[in-house]
Amino acid sequence: MKTFTAVLGAACLALAGSLATAAEKPTDPQIAHIAYSAGVIDVEAAKLALSKTSNPEVKAFAELMRKDHEAVNGMALDLVKKLGVTPEDNATSQALAKAAEEKRAELGKLDGAAFDKAYIENEVAYHRQVDDALETLLIPSAQNAELKSLLETGLKLFQGHEQHAEHVAAELK
Numbered sequence: 001m002k003t004f005t006a007v008l009g010a011a012c013l014a015l016a017g018s019l020a021t022a023a024e025k026p027t028d029p030q031i032a033h034i035a036y037s038a039g040v041i042d043v044e045a046a047k048l049a050l051s052k053t054s055n056p057e058v059k060a061f062a063e064l065m066r067k068d069h070e071a072v073n074g075m076a077l078d079l080v081k082k083l084g085v086t087p088e089d090n091a092t093s094q095a096l097a098k099a100a101e102e103k104r105a106e107l108g109k110l111d112g113a114a115f116d117k118a119y120i121e122n123e124v125a126y127h128r129q130v131d132d133a134l135e136t137l138l139i140p141s142a143q144n145a146e147l148k149s150l151l152e153t154g155l156k157l158f159q160g161h162e163q164h165a166e167h168v169a170a171e172l173k
Contacts, residue, residue: 025141026090032080033087034096034138035151038130039073041100045126048104049119058116061168065123065161072154079150113172120169127162131155 026034042065049062080087103122110118134155142148 026092026138027088028142028144028147029085029088030090030092031138031142031147031151032076032085033089033093034133035154036073036076036087037093037096038133039069039076041096042069042123042126043073044100044104045107045119045123048107049115052108052111052115053119055113055116055172057168057171058120061120061123061164064164068157068161072150072157075150079146083144083146085144117169117172120165120172123165124162124169127158127165131158131162134158 046062046066046069049058050066053059053062107115107118107122134151139148139151139155142151
């Protein structure tokens with residue numbers, strides 16, 4: 001478990017680095033792609049958790065993540081269509097996708113309580129990183145007022161997710 005925690009910590013540091021450095025000041029199309037990618041990543045993690053966990057609290061959390069992130073991504077897609085913007089793939093989105101794929105592979109090897117604990121710890125760390133990126137990079141960089149507003153709404157929701165994940169993590173100890 002110590003090895004897994006070290007790997008989890010390294011993955012979170014890599015994620016933080018990719019969010020902070022891959023796009024010094026991203027454009028609105030890049031921000032849209034980053035935000036959408038981050039949501040898809042959490043939906044996929046939630047689906048994995050729903051397929052593996054039997055813990056009612058973890059299952060309820062994962063279902064909420066799936067539902068909320070799909071809803072926010074739907075709003076994001078509606079907004080980019082309305083604005084006529086094409087989300088632009090970028091180094092940050094690619095780094096997020098790569099880190100998420102590696103994390104899903106690691107989590108996929110775990111079962112039972114070990115999976116539940118690792119999944120929830122990852123959710124706490126992931127939401128901290130995404131919340132920080134929204135606050136310090138994405139929201140300040142957004143030029144379009146509607147995009148900025150959607151990101152601010154997402155931040156409030158995702159801060160609640162972080163707190164919820166912390167609560168579930170405390171229950172699993």
